[in-house]
Amino acid sequence: MKIATLQYAGTEQAAIVLSKGYVLIETLNQNQEKQWKTNLLDILNSGQLKEITDWYNHGGKDKLLEMEQVSKGEVKFGPLYREPKKIWGIGINYVEESTEVSDISYSDPVSFMKPDTSIIGPGDFIQIPAGSTNTTAEAELGIVIGKKCYNISEEEAKDYVAGFTTTLDMTEADIHSENPRFLTRAKSFNTFFSFGPYLRTTDEISDIFDLQVSTVLNDEVKCTNFISNMRYNPWFVVAFHSKVMTLLPGDILITGTPGPVVLRDGDVVECRISDFEPLVNPVHKSNG
Structure with missing residues (x-):
């Protein structure tokens, strides 16, 4: 459904x-x-x-x-909802598309949080912050938690997931490059998280690993990869975070990107995932 x-x-x-x-x-x-x-x-x-x-x-x-x-x-879509308790993301998750993977010396995912004030829906404008010359967008598969869980196993994770959706995760990349510890700030500007238009329930997806995720800019596919090439698969992502905190219905976990694109005023950026309705957002440069 x-x-x-x-x-x-x-x-x-x-x-x-x-x-x-x-x-x-x-x-x-x-x-x-x-x-x-x-x-x-x-x-x-x-x-x-x-x-x-x-x-x-x-x-x-x-x-x-x-x-x-x-x-x-x-139809005019809204985001799937406005006030999740948590939005968690992970980075550097696709093996074939990331040149940094071979240099990673740690075994756990890189995690960050985004505030619900960053949420927009399909068709809403992504606002490039004033003075930014390096705001990026990343297409990602989003996991929507369906039931409260804590300290679950990877094998149990599917029972606690409501479904999946398309997401766009924006970053002010110059802030992040200045200091990696600034990652959450770089990802927290207003309009820096879009999700929807559809939630697909888990029963509708025969094999999550077959899905292909693409970051698309101005109708051109810029970066693409398959869920099967993730370092940390969706079920692992749910289980890993559940060992840190209680996950609640409506919590959103975004699972990394095949690659980012730099945004400019007037661009249109999309998240395309196999058999999902594309998530499309236009881009506007803020003047102040």
């Missing part, structure tokens, strides 16, 4: 994705006499995603086709 968040009737509402349109959870509730939450983060926090997915997979999809749909041509 795919879920999106639509900006509709002055609010941001969760909707199930169909081939020709979207059915709002609110519409589904009215039609089927359900009482499911209508905000995706609330759905995750309440544990209702499994109920909705089971309903969808056992006849619900056909029922949705009979309900009122929001046309794909009418």
Whole structure:
């Protein structure tokens, strides 16, 4: 199942994705006499995603086709949600595309955090900070946590993941190059994290390792690689972070990039992942 968040009737509402349109959870509730939450983060926090997915997979999809749909041509997406408890990222994770890998002397992932104030949605402008000449964007597979977990194993991780999404992670690279300890600051500017438009539940993805991730600039693929070439696979990433802190529903873990692109005013940058709807954001240079 795919879920999106639509900006509709002055609010941001969760909707199930169909081939020709979207059915709002609110519409589904009215039609089927359900009482499911209508905000995706609330759905995750309440544990209702499994109920909705089971309903969808056992006849619900056909029922949705009979309900009122929001046309794909009418849609403006929001981010999947606005206030996750945590956004965690890791770096230097693709073996074939990173020249630094052979020089790494440590065995654990490089981790950083991003604030929820950095969040934007599909189609929103990425703002290059005033004075920046080296703001970069990186396409990454995003993991969305579905259930509270702590100190779990890699084998258990799949049971705690709600699904996956496309993300763009921005960095003010000059700040980072000045001192590696400045990584979190370099990644925390407003508009420096985009995610959506779709959450794909885990049951819809037969093999996560077959997915290809690409950073695309102005419709040209600049960097690409496969999940199978990650040093730290998605299940390891979840388990590793769960041994440090309790992971909560809606927490987002971004898994590294095949490579960055430098952004300029007027650019359009994308995250493309196999069988996902692309995440597309235009770029604007701030004047102050």
